[in-house]
Amino acid sequence: MNTKVTDVEAPAPSQVRKVRQHVNQNEGLIFEHSLPGKRGMELPPLDVPAVDPVKELGAAFTRGSVEGFPEVSEIEVIRHFTRLSTWNYAIDLGMYPLGSCTMKYNPRVNEYVARLDGLATEHPEQPVELSQGCLRILYDLKQCLLEITGMDAATLQPAAGAQGELAGLLMIRAYHESRGDARRTVLIPDSAHGTNPASVVIAGYEVKNIKSNDRGQIDTDHLREFCTPDVAALMLTNPSTLGVFEERIAEISDILHERGALLYMDGANMNALAGVTRPGDFGVDVMHLNLHKTFSTPHGGGGPGAGPVMVKKILEPFLPAPVVMRKDNGTYALDHNRPQSVGRVRAFVGNFGVLLRALAYTLAYGPGIRQVTEDAVLNANYIRKNLEGLFDLPYDLPSMHEVVFSDAKQKAHGVNTMDIAKRLIDYGFHPYTTAFPLIVPGAMMIEPTESESREELDMFIDAMKSIAAEAESNPELVKTAPHSTRVGRLDEVAAARKPILRWKP
Amino acid sequence: MRYLPKSPSERTEMLADIGVKSIDELFVSIPEKFRLTKPLNLPGPLSESEIIRYFQDRAAENTRGYTSFLGAGVYQHLRSVVPDALIQRGEFLTSYTPYQAEYAQGTLTAIFEFQTLMCQLTGQEVANASMYDGSTALTEAILMTERVTGRHSVLIARSVHPEYRQVAHTYAKNLGLEVEEIGFTESGQLDRSKLTKEKLSKVAAVVVQSPNFFGVLEDIPALAESAHAHGALLVTATTEAVSLGIVKPPAEADIVAMEGQAFGIPPSYGGPYVGVIATRDKFVRQMPGRLAGQTTDSEGRRGFVLTLATREQHIRREKATSNICTNEALYALAATIHLCLIGKEGIREQAHQNLSKARFAQAELLKIPGVKLAFSGATFNEFTLEFPRSVKLLNAALLKEKIIGPYTLGVHYPELTKRGVVCVTETIPRAEIERFAATVRTTLEQPI
Numbered sequence: 001m002n003t004k005v006t007d008v009e010a011p012a013p014s015q016v017r018k019v020r021q022h023v024n025q026n027e028g029l030i031f032e033h034s035l036p037g038k039r040g041m042e043l044p045p046l047d048v049p050a051v052d053p054v055k056e057l058g059a060a061f062t063r064g065s066v067e068g069f070p071e072v073s074e075i076e077v078i079r080h081f082t083r084l085s086t087w088n089y090a091i092d093l094g095m096y097p098l099g100s101c102t103m104k105y106n107p108r109v110n111e112y113v114a115r116l117d118g119l120a121t122e123h124p125e126q127p128v129e130l131s132q133g134c135l136r137i138l139y140d141l142k143q144c145l146l147e148i149t150g151m152d153a154a155t156l157q158p159a160a161g162a163q164g165e166l167a168g169l170l171m172i173r174a175y176h177e178s179r180g181d182a183r184r185t186v187l188i189p190d191s192a193h194g195t196n197p198a199s200v201v202i203a204g205y206e207v208k209n210i211k212s213n214d215r216g217q218i219d220t221d222h223l224r225e226f227c228t229p230d231v232a233a234l235m236l237t238n239p240s241t242l243g244v245f246e247e248r249i250a251e252i253s254d255i256l257h258e259r260g261a262l263l264y265m266d267g268a269n270m271n272a273l274a275g276v277t278r279p280g281d282f283g284v285d286v287m288h289l290n291l292h293k294t295f296s297t298p299h300g301g302g303g304p305g306a307g308p309v310m311v312k313k314i315l316e317p318f319l320p321a322p323v324v325m326r327k328d329n330g331t332y333a334l335d336h337n338r339p340q341s342v343g344r345v346r347a348f349v350g351n352f353g354v355l356l357r358a359l360a361y362t363l364a365y366g367p368g369i370r371q372v373t374e375d376a377v378l379n380a381n382y383i384r385k386n387l388e389g390l391f392d393l394p395y396d397l398p399s400m401h402e403v404v405f406s407d408a409k410q411k412a413h414g415v416n417t418m419d420i421a422k423r424l425i426d427y428g429f430h431p432y433t434t435a436f437p438l439i440v441p442g443a444m445m446i447e448p449t450e451s452e453s454r455e456e457l458d459m460f461i462d463a464m465k466s467i468a469a470e471a472e473s474n475p476e477l478v479k480t481a482p483h484s485t486r487v488g489r490l491d492e493v494a495a496a497r498k499p500i501l502r503w504k505p
Numbered sequence: 506m507r508y509l510p511k512s513p514s515e516r517t518e519m520l521a522d523i524g525v526k527s528i529d530e531l532f533v534s535i536p537e538k539f540r541l542t543k544p545l546n547l548p549g550p551l552s553e554s555e556i557i558r559y560f561q562d563r564a565a566e567n568t569r570g571y572t573s574f575l576g577a578g579v580y581q582h583l584r585s586v587v588p589d590a591l592i593q594r595g596e597f598l599t600s601y602t603p604y605q606a607e608y609a610q611g612t613l614t615a616i617f618e619f620q621t622l623m624c625q626l627t628g629q630e631v632a633n634a635s636m637y638d639g640s641t642a643l644t645e646a647i648l649m650t651e652r653v654t655g656r657h658s659v660l661i662a663r664s665v666h667p668e669y670r671q672v673a674h675t676y677a678k679n680l681g682l683e684v685e686e687i688g689f690t691e692s693g694q695l696d697r698s699k700l701t702k703e704k705l706s707k708v709a710a711v712v713v714q715s716p717n718f719f720g721v722l723e724d725i726p727a728l729a730e731s732a733h734a735h736g737a738l739l740v741t742a743t744t745e746a747v748s749l750g751i752v753k754p755p756a757e758a759d760i761v762a763m764e765g766q767a768f769g770i771p772p773s774y775g776g777p778y779v780g781v782i783a784t785r786d787k788f789v790r791q792m793p794g795r796l797a798g799q800t801t802d803s804e805g806r807r808g809f810v811l812t813l814a815t816r817e818q819h820i821r822r823e824k825a826t827s828n829i830c831t832n833e834a835l836y837a838l839a840a841t842i843h844l845c846l847i848g849k850e851g852i853r854e855q856a857h858q859n860l861s862k863a864r865f866a867q868a869e870l871l872k873i874p875g876v877k878l879a880f881s882g883a884t885f886n887e888f889t890l891e892f893p894r895s896v897k898l899l900n901a902a903l904l905k906e907k908i909i910g911p912y913t914l915g916v917h918y919p920e921l922t923k924r925g926v927v928c929v930t931e932t933i934p935r936a937e938i939e940r941f942a943a944t945v946r947t948t949l950e951q952p953i
Contacts, residue, residue: 030618031618051861057883061752091600101601301600301609303832495798503617
């Protein structure tokens with residue numbers, strides 16, 4: 001590394017209001033603490049006669065001890081994982097401006113109620129009459145989601161958004177096939193999330209990509225041309241991944257419906273719409289929600305999520321079985337008798353613990369969910385207004401919950417979106433989303449969510465302004481960031497070329 | 506509202522800064538006829554204490570105070586309070602997928618440890634982190650065998666968890682992948698006489714579960730040998746992962762699909778759990794799901810990154826190995842912490858306790874006239890009994906004594922209505938096992 005750069009590696013203290021560096025602990029892998037005879041959890045003594053495994057299972061079925069398994073005490077486990085945790089960034093530490101990811105506050109009460117005895121303890125195969133509380137939670141959530149989306153029926157089974165996409169596509173397929181009109185193709189705009197085309201393939205369809213127009217929106221003339229009798233559906237993200245509402249949504253839905261195709265909406269950006277407008281009202285036939293985005297369930301470093309799918313009446317017969325229902329006598333049940341169902345996409349009822357948290361979130365706001373949407377859109381527009389001019393805005397359209405800049409101006413100094421994103425770390429912020437959507441070269445996709453105060457937004461804006469200045473005055477500094485983390489930029493090429501995917505002694 | 510950090514005046518000032526008069530101006534791109542004019546009809550808003558009350562009321566409508574002998578894919582095991590305390594640290598709970606490696610070394614290091622633990626347990630060379638659950642892990646493993654072998658059908662044992670098979674059928678039928686089910690013998694194991702050379706030379710894989718849905722261990726080395734002799738792979742599912750503390754791991758299998766719920770994750774009425782796929786190094790590029798790999802930074806310091814991402818949807822889109830994006834990272838972390846605590850000695854002791862308790866329960870129940878062991882194969886902590894009457898009727902009587910009885914096989918195997926699967930883990934005290942046996946005895950003594 002160039003010594004001139006290391007001399008000035010951190011921003012001057014006056015520039016950074018949010019963070020300063022402090023000591024953090026070194027820590028090896030847990031296996032490196034292991035010594036024979038240590039343990040971190042004890043079991044009560046066995047209160048029945050101990051059997052001989054070899055006699056009971058047969059020598060061929062019995063294993064020796066698990067080679068390499070850790071042997072550590074409780075305090076070592078606590079320190080190990082606490083130290084690791086301090087190497088992460090988190091919403092609880094500050095703004096997490098990842099566009100499209102909707103990193104909002106995860107209310108603590110949701111964690112509390114998910115762990116209650118009588119909820120966390122329940123077995124999915126226990127009798128329905130002893131599961132009325134669980135089933136009512138599922139039913140109440142379903143009703144809330146239907147009201148928010150304006151749809152008619154729902155499944156809560158899919159484990160995440162991508163699985164919801166698959167479930168929705170399978171219902172579309174079953175619908176067309178039930179009409180003796182099997183179709184082969186699904187249209188996807190070039191601005192879509194990568195899961196959309198991947199899900200289409202797993203549903204057994206072919207992907208046809210359609211180009212966005214110069215406004216980043218669906219070109220309706222193009223759509224008319226592409227929407228042949230072979231097209232089963234269009235998968236549309238609305239607002240789009242540019243954070244822009246599809247202004248011609250009614251026309252889009254009419255074009256599809258006239259041709260017998262359906263409109264699938266990727267609900268990843270529902271946090272721009274909740275309480276303001278309803279997809280069911282603007283022609284959507286099927287959609288999924290990502291409860292770990294709009295409905296605040298914690299992302300947990302990659303999951304779990306939940307991906308409920310909402311449909312219009314015409315698709316209800318095809319919902320994955322079983323479906324949660326309320327009987328006329330007021331009790332709750334699981335309806336397994338669904339002869340036209342696409343089948344099961346996951347064992348049991350779904351990610352109950354995630355669904356429960358989403359209900360807790362919805363109940364906290366009630367109709368006030370509209371204020372959440374308004375604040376998210378207000379925050380995105382505030383950032384846009386304050387950074388416009390410093391960063392290139394490739395699509396000058398009204399932003400909703402997120403704003404997409406590009407690195408065009410900084411490119412002139414050899415600084416790209418990834419460099420700026422990494423430099424944000426030195427200012428105490430998580431990077432925004434880089435290089436997505438694909439229709440924006442050098443995209444910088446920023447989504448603040450409703451959870452940010454004006455103070456936090458102002459610090460973010462200051463950081464971005466400061467980095468823009470650095471990109472001109474000292475591009476090397478930005479290109480080699482981050483400078484304040486435990487490790488510098490890691491060699492991803494080497495990691496992929498000769499993968500080391502497990503610890504070995 | 507307590508989650509929203511803005512004062513009314515700040516909102517007004519920010520609108521002015523943006524240059525709009527009202528918030529509605531920021532929504533003008535939504536056609537007016539679609540804009541809602543009245544509030545949604547939703548319950549709430551509720552304060553924190555009201556939310557707690559709502560969920561406590563729901564909890565009271567469930568099964569408090571019952572003793573359960575259900576397994577069937579979800580297991581009650583002892584858990585330390587430590588994993589739950591650690592996964593609630595905001596730095597783990599509220600962080601995103603670790604794409605920005607420098608700012609996510611905590612999560613990445615833990616994922617690397619999870620992958621290592623899964624390899625050690627399964628006897629496989631590489632494991633991902635993670636899949637949604639066991640059922641989708643198995644299904645993705647099946648799709649993977651098609652990519653590896655280029656063959657378009659699989660044989661799946663009927664003794665695989667029925668809901669796992671349903672998921673596999675849902676995915677397979679739209680992809681033109683044929684899934685043929687193979688029955689079981691009196692041992693409860695897959696009927697190997699049905700694995701003809703003709704069949705094996707056409708299929709991508711033979712798919713079994715061990716311990717299987719009846720609790721019986723499958724003969725993995727023999728099945729692997731048959732499959733491999735004809736160019737097919739062997740896929741094994743494990744729903745009761747604690748078994749791996751004492752049961753020989755499926756090292757001969759080509760792909761292991763595992764449900765990790767047994768590693769300290771609460772039943773939570775069906776999820777979230779954590780699925781895992783483990784396999785051989787040579788198949789890693791056909792594997793779905795995330796992988797953390799070790800590397801170094803410019804100064805040679807060890808660090809971890811997500812790697813081999815060219816398999817994944819965000820890079821490869823329609824050519825990806827899977828559509829999975831969000832996974833179950835937090836529960837992979839919980840399982841990792843649990844396994845570190847229980848450790849090398851503890852995992853074996855726990856498995857041994859399960860085996861001993863199940864054998865004790867089995868002996869007690871087999872003393873009852875008319876109760877027989879349904880299958881002759883070796884079992885771990887679940888075993889199938891044949892009763893002189895339908896399990897459904899028996900269970901109805903047991904419920905009155907606050908006992909949730911055996912899993913009723915008749916639900917998915919219409920020919921087995923008198924058979925039920927009993928699961929006994931280390932959590933069930935001896936006295937409850939004895940009460941269970943006594944209640945079964947008195948119930949069966951009474952006429953129907």
